Each structure stands twice: as C-alpha cells, then as structure tokens.
Amino acid sequence: MIARILPHPLLTLTLVVVWQMLVNYVSLGTLVFGLILGIVIPLITAPYWPDRPRLKNPAMIVEFILVVLYDIVVANIVVAKTILFTHNTAMHPAWVSIPLDLRTPEAITVLAGTITMTPGTVSSDVAADGRSLLVHCLDAPDPDAVRDEIKQRYERRLKEIFE
Amino acid sequence: MILSYALIFTTGCFALALLMNLWRVVSAPGVPDRILALDTMVINFIAILVLYGIIEGTAVYFEASILIAMVGFISTVAYARFMLRGNIIE
Amino acid sequence: MNADMALWQEITVAAFLVIAGVFGLVGSFGLIKLPDPMTRLHAPTKATTLGVGGVLIASMLYFFFAKGHLSFHELMITLFLFLTAPITAHFLAKANLHTDVKRDEVPPPAGDRPWAGFESDAARQIAEDKGTQG
Amino acid sequence: MEYLLATAIGAMTAAGIYLLLRQRTFPVILGISMLTYAVNLFLFASGRIAINLPPVLLNKTPTYTDPLPQALVLTAIVISFGMTAVVVLMGLGAYLSARTDHVNLNEGQDDSAEAGK
Amino acid sequence: MNHWIVAPILLPAVMAAVIILAARYQVALQRVFSVASTVALLGIAIGLLVKSMSGDIGVYELGNWPAPFGIVLVLDRLSATMVTLTAALAVAVVLYAIGSGWDKRGHHFHALFQFQLMGIFGAFLTGDAFNLFVFFEVLLIASYGLMIHGGGAVRLRAGVQYVLYNLLGSTLFLFALGTIYAVTGTLNMADLAQRVAELPADDTAMIRVAAILLLLVFAVKAALIPLHFWLPATYAEAPAPIAALFAVMTKIGAYAIIRMYTLVFGPDVAATADIVGPWLMPAAVVTLIIGMIGVLGASHMGRLAAFAAVGSMGTLLIAVALFTPQATTAALYYMIHSTLAGAALFLVVDMVRARRTAEDDIIASRPAIAQNGLIAAYFFAAAIAMAGMPPLSGFLGKLLVLDAVRAHDMVWVIWAAILVGSLIAVVGFARAGSMVFWKVETPPEGEASEAEPSPPAAALPFVATGGLMAGIVALTVFAGPVTAFLSDTSAQIFDREAYIAAVLETPRAIEAESLPHEGTKK
C-alpha cells in the first residue's frame, strides 16, 4: 500500500528538499506543497523506475558521504598538482579492471560515480555482464593498490547500504 | 575591497578558461575532446554567470544557471551518444 | 555590490573565489596540456566541478553575509553538477574507448563477456539469448 | 557596450548570410539559425539595452528595461524554433528521398553515392 | 459584445484541434469536420462582409486591452472582402481535395488546412504589425506542411526551397518590425500611422529603411520580381488543391501592401513617399512581363499556371502601386478575379494530370484523356480568364487597371506591358491548350484499352472547379455592384483618419472604470 503511494521514499525525500531549495525559503506552506509534488511526481515517473531497491542500512549513507567529500577535496588538489607540475612523460596512466560484488544498478552507479569524483580515477565502462568496472587512472604506478582501495573504501560501504 | 580584487581575479581566470575551452573545441584532435571542451565551457559559463550575480548583487541569474547546467549535461550526453551510436535516441 | 561585511567575511568569500578561480583555470589548462584523451578527461571533471563549486559556495556565503539570508540555489546547482559530472565523464570515457583505445589495451573484465562498449548489438543479443548472465 | 552588441549582430548576420549561400541543406540551415540569432538580438535591441534592470517588478529597481521587445523576441525564438525543426526534417526527408542534400534543384542529381551513410 | 470578428480565427483553430483529437484515424470524420468548418467559415465571412458594408469599422480588443497596448482585430470592408474571398476559395478547394482524394495521400491534411485558414484570416483581420508577423508564420508553416503533402523527392526538394526562402522573408520581417519599434515605440497599425506621420523631418532614415524592408517582405509573399523565385517550383510541385489555395497566399502580400502603404506609409507621408510607389511600379511591370513570358515558355502545365499567377500578380501590383482610390478599386477587383481564376487553372491542370497514365503534366500530345471535352472547356474558360480575354472578369479587371493608370507618367509603358503581356499569354495558352487537348495521340489499337487511365469517378472535382468558374462568371455579370462596393472599400482604405479614430478611440467593451483595481482590469 505505502509502496503504491511512495514507490521511492528516498526520492520523495530528495524532491521535498529540492523544492525547498528551489523556493529558497522554508515555511509550512512550501513544505506541504513540496510534499505534494514529492508524492505526485514519483507517481508520474514510476513507470520509468520499475524495480524498487531497498536500503538496508541508511545510517551508513552519512559516513559514506563524508568519506567521499573528503576524498573529493583531496582528489582535486592531487589532480591539480599532477596537471601543473608532473611532466606528461613522468605520469603513469593505467587501466584497472575492478570485479564487482555489487549487483543493484543503483549501487553500481553510485560506486562508479564516486570513483569518478575521487582521486585521479574515471570509471570508464561496465562489463557486458555487469560484473566488472573499467577504471582509468591518471597516475597509478600500482594499479592493484587502486583496485583494492576502491573495493575497500567504497564498495564495501555501498554493499552494506544497498545489499 | 579584497573581495572586489578576488572577483576580478576569478572572473579573469574563468574568462581565460573559456578562451582555452573555445580554442580546444576548435583545435581538439578528436571529437570526444571537443565535447569535453564544450562541457567544460558550459560549466565555466555557469561560474561566470554566478560571479556576475555577485558583482551585481542580484540572484536573478539562478534560473539561467540551473538551466544551463541541465542543458549542458543533456547536450554533452547527446553528443557522446552521437559519437558512440550515431543515433542518440534508440 | 555593497561592502557592509566584516573583513573576515570578505576574506572567506574571497578565499573561496580565488581557490575556485585557480581550479577553474587549472581544469581548462589541463584540457590542453595533458597528453592523451583519457588523461585529459581527468582534468575538468574534477577541477572544474570544484572550481564552479567554489564560486557557488562563495556566492552563497556572500549573499548570506551581505543580504542576510542563506540561499540554497547555489547549493542546488552544485549538487546538480556533482550528480551529472560522473555521467558525462563516463560517456566521454566510453567515447574515448570507442574512438582511440584498442580492445587489447585494456585489461579484460572478470566475466567471460567483454566490456559493454566492445560488444556489438548482435553479440549482445546472442549472449542474452544464451542467458549467460546467470 | 552598444558597439559590442552592434558588431556582434553584424558578425552573426554576415556568417549567417555566408552559410546561407552554401549549396547543401545542412550549412544553409545553420546559416538561417545564425540569422535568427542575429535578428532576435536586433529585435531585442530595438528596446535599447539596460544592465541589471530586468522587467520584474519584485526587485525594486528605479527603472526597468523595455519589456515589450523581450516578449516579441520570445515569440520569435519559439516560432523560429518551430520553423527550424520543420526545415531540418524536410531537409532530411528530401535527402533520403532524393539521395542528395543539394539545395539547388538543378544540381546534385548525381551524388546518390553517399546516400545512406 | 460582438465576438464574430474573432470567429474566423478561432473556429478553424478549434476545429483543427478537434480533428487531431477526435478524428486522427478516420478520414471520413475528418472530412465531415473540415467541410463543416469551412462552410461555416464562409457563412461567418459573408455575415462579416454584410456587417462591413455599413461602412463603420469593427474593432475587437483582445484581452480587453485598449489599442495600442493590446492587440486588436479590425474589420473593415477590405478585411471583410479578403476573408470572404478566402473562405469561398477554401470551400471549393476542400471539396476538390476530397473529391480528388488528395487529402488521403498523407496525414493531417484537414488539420493543416484548417490551421492554414486560421493563419490567413488572422493576417487579414489583425490590426497589429507584430501580430501580422505571427499570423504570417502560422499560415506559412501550415503551408509548408500542405505543400509537401503526399511527399515525393521532387516535391520535398522544392518544399525545402520554399521553406528556406520564406524563412528569409520572416527574418526580414523581424528586422523591419524591430526598426519600426525602435523608431516609433509602437506596433499597433493605427498608432503607427499616427506616429509615423508625426515623425520629425530630421529622423527619417530608420523609418524609410523599415518601410522598404517591410515592402520587400510583402513583395516576397506577393511574388514581386526579384523576390518571386520561390513561386514557380512551389506552385508547380504543390498538390493541386494547395496550389489552388495558394492563389490567395500571394494576395496576402498584396493585401498587406495595400493596408500598410495606405494606412501607415501612405502616399502623403513625406518620409517614405518617394520609395514605395516609385519602386513598386517598375517591379510590378517586370513581374507582369516575366510571368506572361513564363506562360509562353512553360513546358509543363503546372509551371504554366504558376507563371500565370506571377503575371497576374504583376498586373495586380501595377494597380496597387498607384495608391489612388480608383486604382485600388481596380486592384481589388482584379485580386478577386485572379484568385478565382488562378485557383481554377491549377485544379484543371490537376484534372489532366490525374487522368494521364504517367500522371505528368508536360505540354505535349498524349493519349486522349477521359472527359477530354469537358476538361478542355474548363481549361479554355480558365485560360480566357487568366489571360484577361473577354468576356470574363479578367478582361474587365484589365480594363479597370488600364483605365486607372491613365494619369500615371509611365502610362504608355504600362499599357504596352499589360496589352503585350496578355497577347503573349493568349498565345501561350492557345499553344498549350491545342497541344494538350487537340493534338491527342491515337494509341495503337492493341493498348487502347489500358492506355486510357480510368478517370477518377468523383464528380466533386468538377463541381468544385465549376464553382470557381461560376464565381468568375458572377464576378463578370455583377461587375457593376461589385465595383461599386469595391470603390466604397477603397474610399474607406484611403480614409486613414476614420481607421485611426475607430481603432484608437473605440469604446471599451465594459464601461471604463477610472482606475484598475485588484482582480479585474478596467
């Protein structure tokens, strides 16, 4: 029942927040209206999001976000350094294939996105069977280390959150 | 005072960035590089617009910015799909 | 632009602005400087996002300090950019893989099927018919 | 400022005309689009230009820029969008049917080789 | 308050929507709606015409905003005449399209047709310069769709040219409007008339440019040399009923010229007096000659009809270019005539095409077509009308024009052009007619059976075309009353003050409240 009205609760939440951001001030009126939209719009778009992934451990999200934000800031400095001061010849670009334990598309997407947003790595492609992720590293003398770090730092947490 | 210098500096940076992007769009070796440059350009444009909002002390440029962001994304994806598949809606 | 702001406020905003400017410039510079398409792809996706992110945060703070109300608009734009940047990067990476990366330059995936970009539609259909996904 | 706008409009017009005089539908359509930009800016400029005085009565500026040309340009943009869409499709249809995208009826019967690329 | 003025614009729009919504897949239903709407439009048009005869100018303030701030529709004798002419033509055309099955050769014929009518009516009725642009675009884009209706490589390529050319026209229109607004600060025609008349003598350059650009815009529509190049291929390749409907499209250009250059840039406006008439006249003469030469030189009947249309526009614009009441009367009479005659000619050509095995319209001897005699008679009549031979209205129109140019200092050139022009046309039509209808191949006995294409069974095409012919005959027989009305019309056209007064000082729909207050406006 609730699933029929709220096919994607998290989405509804996001939308309510987005609405607040749009109208740019918070009041009961805006909240109510935002909620209405937050319920109606997902219902309209429901057919385009048929399956309903459930979050096992939402609390984990916060931790994950913090880790990622930290990494992003670092990443930018590192990359800026590389761009400015490392000579092109001194760089070690590399391709890394990361076998995935994640299964839900949402989780895989978040992982891929995170990888892209963090130090010198861009997730470039998914295997045709969705079991591995192809990542390009800007400057990775030791590709295996990169793979292990990604699996440790992100995939583990996501696995806990999603599956 | 400081702020205005900062503003000029930043504006200059992004202006320069934009010119580099345009140069890249025209001179890039491959199409993906062009698209990349275009995407970067769009983002820099948003920066410029927001900066201008600060300079003028007005927020009317927000809608433009958000829309440009959205549009930039769509067109980049469209170009990339065009590269990959030729047909962008299939 | 009205300057009735405390010095520290100005400095904070200015700092964000300068950082942002630098990153924005670096990102676009990397676009020209870096050697091959894939490495070039790294530069803007991050540097620029942080660059424009910095500007947006600066603007947010500015209006908070100057006009006294916290504007979420900039935050929203930032989030939007952060949400979309990986996707664009992903597509551009695919495009690069497609145009100028040989199939054997990249490590093979774990499974028996190739990277999605290298699998032709026909091959994909056969594979799906074989149900090799299970 | 005025000089920038005038020169910009002039430049876009020139580019538009040059492309308009090309012999294939695609560049010609791009030329028309350039002309459309130019004429939209021109129509907009007919209200003269003002900075940071949007005709939105909420932000209490002393004066506002002329809103009428903006409304006209908006209409013009929409209309020329519709026109462009139609001409693009017609160009495509003509190319697929005639196997040539030459705009001149008296030419281009022979380049059917590249059709379907 | 009287809403009938807006009806000719709303009815087709709503009807088109209904057709799209309710009858997208049932051609029969579409036909019912389309015909019903068109006939109703004719009724409304006649009603408006009768209303306009009283001589007072009907003004409809859309959104209840007073001119010049809002958009107004203006119903005077001129607009009523044009609306009625179009509606009458539309009935014949829609019937022909149904009878000949043209409407089934593609999608959305009737919806586009209704939208087309909406655009044309809007262009005739609006009293606002920019709104005129909008309706130009409406009728143009609809015409793009109708022009390529049925598809085919050649038609599509011709269509692309037609669109591109008119896109240029539209762009030019916007440049003109921008300039006009930049100088006068208004868009309402009546207000423009006032303001242009009051322009300081040391600020004429811009308005002159605006006037000439606008003239060129309308010249494109009116197929005036050297802006006529879009016409031949378009008319020749367009589906016949559409080509027939297009007979009125060129007239829209003429209408706009008459309207704008009597009301706003009238012959008595010093700033622009020396660039309109003096430029228009020579161009019109050349147009006439080129058109008639085309009639003689055409190798296909479609092109023959198209060039006849060009030539007729030349004659018409000669009369327009004089900008005198008498000449305008002649122009209006000739406009009605050439619309009906041109349309009829295109339909006759299509009858031939439809009955030929190759479905071609080349001017050469072919196996005899079904109903050769009847169609030949139709062609003869249409040709006589287009060439301006007696006894049909074409001759009367020509006499009116010849008579009207008497005072003009180019009178000899113009007379020579018109008379020689119609001689060339006569020869051309005679050549084409005798080739197509007299010099018939007699196919060898063997294939005589299948050489004869089975004629379209419907009698509707003949009825529709016959209707147009009947119109021409009526125009001839009742030339007296018609010209009488038309001279009243041109008298009204040249009475600028009356128009301005009617538009700018018209009583509010609701009694004007002194100050606008929340919720409702004055």
Added chain:
Amino acid sequence: MSLILIAALPFLGALLPGLMIRSGRTACAWATASVTLAALIGLLVHAPAVMRGEVIQYQLEWMPMLGLNVNFFLDGLGLLFAGLILGIGLLIIIYARFYLSRNDPMGQFYTYLLLFQGAMVGIVLSDNVLMMLIFWELTSLSSFLLIGYWKHLPEGRQGARMALAVTGMGGLALIGGMLILGNIVGSYDLTVILQNKDLIQASPLYLPALILILLGCFTKSAQFPFHFWLPHAMAAPTPVSAYLHSATMVKAGLFLMARLWPVLAGTPEWFYIVATTGLITMVLGAVIALFKDDLKALLAFSTVSHLGLITMLLGFGTPFAAVVAVFHIINHATFKAALFMSAGIVDHETHTRDIKRLGGLRHLMPVTFTIVMVAGLSMAGIPLFNGFLSKEMMLDAATEAPWDGNHWIVPALATLGALFSVAYSFRLIEHTFLGPKRDDYPAKPHDPGFGMWAPPALLAVLVVLIGIMPALMVGPLVATASGAVIGGELPYYSLKIWHGVNAALFMSIAAVAGGLVLLAMHRPLDAAWIRARRPEAKAIFDALMGTVTGAAKALTDGLHNGAMTRYASVFTLAVILAGSAAWFGGTAPAPVREVMAIGPVPLIGWILLIVATGCMVAFHRNRLLSLVLMGIVGLIVSVAFAYMSAPDLALTQISVEVVTIILLLLALNFLPKHTPVESSNARRFRDGTIAVLGGLAVGGLTLAMLLSDFSQESISAFHLANSKPGGGGTNVVNVILVDFRGFDTFGEIIVLGIAALVIFAMTESVLGSPVGAWLKQRPINPNEAGDRHPLMMVVATRVMMPIALMVGVFIFLRGHNEPGGGFIAGLIVAIAIVMQYMASGFDWAAARQRYPYHMIIALGVFAAALTGIGSWFAGRPFLTSNYGYFQIPPMGEFELATAMAFDVGVFLCVVGAVMLALESLSRFAHRAGDRPSPYPMDIDPSRDLPQEAKDA
C-alpha cells in the same frame, strides 16, 4: 424585338445544338437555324424605322464606374451588317447541315457558329466601344474554335493559332486605341464619340489612337501586311470559310472603319494610311490569287483583294467613296459567299480543291456551274452582275483620289487590281468547269442535293437581281447605311448599270481585256511564278513564333533554374541595396544616448562570440563541429540575454538551443557528416562580399538604433504600469505574453503545434515510401559501440527526471511573477522526457508513455482557446484575463489567474510539439531487425538476483 435580345439570342441559342444533337443532325440544324431566323426577324422588324432614319437604342448599366455599359444602337450601318451576318448565317447553317460528314461533331460546330454569330451581331450593334471590344475579342476566340474545328488536322490547329495570334494582337491594339478615344471624348459611348470629330482630330493623341485602332481593323480584315493569316484559316470547314472569312468576320475591320469614319476619316493621316494599305492589299491579293491552284486559297486571296478595295474606298475619305464601299460590301458578301459554298460543293463531290486536277465539270455539275458562273462573273466585274456596278463606281472614285498630288497612280493601280481579278475569276470558271471532261477525278462528281446548292443559288439570284436593278433592290439600304457611315448629307450618286462613257468605263474595259490576256498566258506566267522566290508568310510566321517561344522558354528556364543559392543571393542583395538606398535617401537619427561602458564580462562574451562565429564559417564543412560551435553561439547569446536584463529570454534561448541541437543531431545521423567543397574561389569571394555587406548593413542599422531614441514614448510604459494591477503579475514579460499580447502567444503555440504535425506527417510519408523500406533494411553501421542503454545513465535519469520535472513545475508556477512561465517549463519537461528517451531508448520509454503527443498538443490548443473563450461569458473579449488571491491553509495565500490556465495550454502545446517532433524523427532510425528491449537498461546484474534479495 429588343436589341439586347437580338444580340443575346445566338448566345442563348448556343446551348441548343448540344442538346438537340441527341435528336438527330437535322433537328440540330433546324434548331440552330430557327435561332438565327428568330434573330433575323427580330432585326427586320426594326428595318422600316431604321430606313426612315430613326436610330433604335437599348441601354443597360453594367460597370458605370468604368463607363462600360450594355448599350446597343441600330442604325443603317448596323442594320446592313446585322442583316448580312444573320442572313448569310442562316444560309450557312443550312448548307453546313449537308456539308458536314457523319463523324464530325455537329453539335459543337453549331455551338461555336452561334457563339461567333452572337459576337458579330454584338460588334455591329454595340453603342459602347468597351463592349464592342468584348465582342470583338469574342469573335477571335470563337473563330479560333471554328478554325481548329478539325482538331486532327495540324494545319487546322496551326491556322487557328495563327489567326488568334494576329487578330488577338490587333484586338489588344484596338483596346488601347479605344481607351484613348474614350479618354479624349470622356465617354465610351459611340453615339457620343461620333459627335466629337473636331475634339478627336484636334487631340495630340489622335494619331496614336488612329494607328492602334487601324491595327485592329487591318489585322481583322487581313490587310497587308497582316493578310497572311487568312489563307491559312482556310483549313477550316468550308462553311466557316464562307461565313467568317468572306462574308462577316473579315468585314468587322471594315465595319469599324466605316463606323468611326465620321470622326477619324478626312485627315491626311487617314488617307495615306488607310487608302494606301487598301490599294496595296487589293493589288497584291489579286495577283497572288491568280496563281493559287487551291480553290479556297484562290477565293481567300481574292477576298483579301476585295477587302483591300473596300478599305481603299473608305480610305479616300470622300462621301462618294464611302457609299461605294458600302455598296461593294453588300455585293462582295453575296457573290463571295456563293463562290465559297460552291467551292465547298466541288470539294465535297470531287474530293479535291486543286484546280489543276479539275476542269470540265460543266457537264457533270450544271447547277453548281451556273452558280459559279454567275458569282464568278460578278467577281470579275462583268455587266449585269452586281460586282460590275460597285467596281465601276470604285474606279470612278479612284480617279478622284490624288496620291501626294499624283493623279494617275491610284487609278492605274486600281485598274491593275481589277485586271487581275478579272483574270483569276475567269480562271476559276474556266479551269474548273470548262474544257474537256476528265476521267481522273478523285471521286465521281455530280450536283449535290437541293439543301446544299440552294443557299448559294439564292445568293446567285441576288447577285443577278442587284446587278440588273440595283436601285430597286438595295437602293434604300445603301442610302441608309452609307448615311450612317457618312453621318451627314449623302453625296450625289446613282445605282445604275450605264453611267455613260467615262474614265471608269475605259478602265474596266482595259481590265477585262487585260484579264483575258493574262488568263491566256497563265501557263508560262504560272511557271515563272513558281520559279520566282517569294517570302512564304507562314514560314516567316512560324519562324517568328518558334523564335519567340524558344526565347521565352530559354529566359524562363534560365531565370528560374531552381538554383536556391542564386535565389538567396539575389534576395540578399536586393534587401541590402534597397535598404541602403532608403537609408541614404533620408536623414539619420542623432546619436543622443550616451554609450555604456564596456565591462569585462561582456567583453569576454563578445570575444568568444566573434571567435565562435568566425570558426563556424571557417569549419562549416565539418558538420558536427559547426553544430557544436552553433551551440556555443547560442549559449553565449542566451548568457547575453541574461546579462542584458532578459532572464526569460535567456531561459527560453538556452532550452530551445538544446532541443534544436538534439534535433539536428538526430538528422545528422543520416546526413553526410561533411560538406563537400563545391564553390569556386570566385564564388566564395562573391558570397563573402555579399555576407560582409549584409553584416555591415545590419551592424550599422543596429548601432544607429542603439544610439538614437524613440521618437515618441514606447507603449511598453503602459505594460510596466498595468502589469501588476491589470494583469496580476510582476514579471511584465510574462504578463505581456499571456495577457497584453496573449493573442501572439496563441498564434505562437499553434505554430509549434503545426510544426509538430508537419514533421509527423512528413515522417509518415517518407517512411511509407520506398525510402522507408530502404531505411529499415539499411546495413548496421559496423563502427557502432555496444551498450545502447548504459546502466549509469539509466540510473541517473531515474533521479534526475523527477528533479527536472520539479524544476519545470517551479518555473511554471513562478512564471507570472518571476522569470519563467509555461513555455520554458514545457521545454524543461520535454528535456526531461528526452533524457529518459536517451537513457532507456525510444521503444521502452514510448511503451510507458501514457498520453499520445497529438492529444497533448490538441489539449494545449483547447486549453488556451477555451481560457480565452471563457471571458466571453463575462461579456468581455477573447483572452480577457482575471485573477484573485486565495487562502488555503496551510499553504498560505497564493494567486490564481486565468492567464495561468492559458499558460497551461502553452505548456501542453510545447511539451506535445517538441516530443512529437523528436519522436517522429527518432523513428527514422528503426531497423527491421530491431527488437524492442524489455528492460530499461541492457546491463542489469540484479536481474539474476533472487526476488527477495531485492525487496529484503
């Protein structure tokens, strides 16, 4: 009978034959004849009055404004001609009944004949020259039909076209002349014109009018040098030749000269032009006639000659000559019609008209011989036949006509003409009927039935009667007719055989004698004639026509060769030149506004724009690149809008931009990716020059505009002032769009809707054609990456589409008060949907699309229209808006305006139109093999997870 009825009867009667032919040829003929007879009787009823000198009139207003009225009048001249037309017409109808063969469509023939008859009667009865012109041209048209009656004969078609071209030309000249005449006099009524001789002849326009009118008369009456069409018109059936080309139509020119004689004649110009032309024609025609072997050709040229004779007489300008002219018109009509009919009989019986193959028919066809004998002698001018009388008087008149002071040249030439006519008349009789009977006639000749020889016989009788007792027979008629021509005192003349011994007598004796000599030596002369190289009129005419037509074709096709590039450059140049001319003809506005300082941001934008624009031209051959560059230009333009205080425009521009680019990309997928190098350097230089000129012109105009000021205050002040109180919105642009100028927007959304319909219809017709089949079967592009629907994109869309929709709602709701509105919202929503299409593909997304876009468009139009109509019920005009503020706790106060409902219409239209267009376009890509994917994404490892694992 009323004159209009006399003129109308043949026209009305023209319907009869078509109906009667079903009940047999004879019935048809009788019906036709009865029509003519009725008209004739109706005419003769007036005869006594006219003879008494009265003038019968009939007047009916037709186009008073033009002075074109249905005015008829009947005087002596009119009576004479109308009598001839109807009387001979009657005989011709009877004759034709027997002449036409079974497989000739007789109904048509009689219809055309009656049309012609009506036109002729109209000419001679018209009191209004404009109406006379109408009938005049009608005779050309109807004779075109009659000459071309035998469609299968090429010479028939050519003869018809030639006659139409020549007489049509004359007719048009006549129009000019008549208009001038009418303008001199101030009326187009003949009765008025005829009163103003002095006014006309004093006018400086007299000569042009005279020349134009004479052009009309000469062409119609086959006067030199326009005589050549007449013989070729002889391809017509003989009844036509007899009627049109001897008795009536060719006399129309003479009639008009006679009609206008009172006002035009009497001047030297008249004499020298008319008399000379007539004289030359007379002699020339007679000479040629002698050497024609075709009976009808011989008669045709003799007709030319006699028409020349009459023209000459009218040209003399003396009353006596005029009388003679009238008299000869009567005589010629009688004997020439008889001769034509007899020639027809001979042709009909012997199946040849070649004199060289005839001879000795006297014994086989005595009746015909007698008729030809009588009429021929009359034509030769032998006493006791009417031809003799008028010829004597003609020669008499000739002696009175000094040419440039020379007293003998006219008589001499007249005699020469007479001499030749004696010769060919005798030749006609001798070589056809006399001499030994031959045995090689193509058919077995014998006299025809009574019906066929009665009409010529009747005429022959008249020839004799008039010849013997002229005064009694036609005295009064000649008197009244010539009275009408002269329009004053009749001169002294007497119609009798013996005028005593005078110059004329000797001249005609000489003519007869000489004629006989000529005939005697015909054989050698004929040989010489054949050897002589003469200009062949038809060849010349055909060559001329061929050249003209060819030139016309070359010019037309050369000018309209379908070269869009040329059309466009002509267009552009025309605009630039006209615009500049207009500009420099006026005084430029003063640059009163002070220039704004250039900030850094706009400068950057400017540089970017210029560079991007330049690159776009430079790299336009790389289509994808030029598209990218166009996108950049669009981006800069929209930022410029934002910068210049136009947020709404910025939003619109940018969102339109992306949709346009997607459209172009979809199209470019099928188009060539590169534009070939085609134009020469010179061509590119030319185009570049035009482009630069255009750029300068527009730039200059813009600058002048930006620096000058409005002449009066702009109406937009009102909009700013009334936007809030009147329209209930603070975003003035939006209020203008949905309220002040909502009607523009109504049209605008309909444009969008139409665009979508057009695109849909066109896609259907292309995909429905062979092209569609070819598209479906086209090979798969080998260079195509895998992964149609990437996982990341799909997942991202799942979040982003709702957000985008929300932004759309936001933009829509605030539109009335802040930048935004239905249009932009519509585009945003469309973009969101496009995102979904790009992510999961067309099939999958379309399958989940609940409402067809057609419907959405239609609903949009409805919403907008009905909102507008709603205000009718408040007694206000279409689109009158209304608004109010409402309280719904806990939402707080908010505003609702009818304008918003209108905006919903806009919104729907935009969404529907954009999506329908894109949908149609993406259908081009469908291949036959494609199978609609059942999944939103190709790769989804969760598919093989157990269900509970997903939900748990």
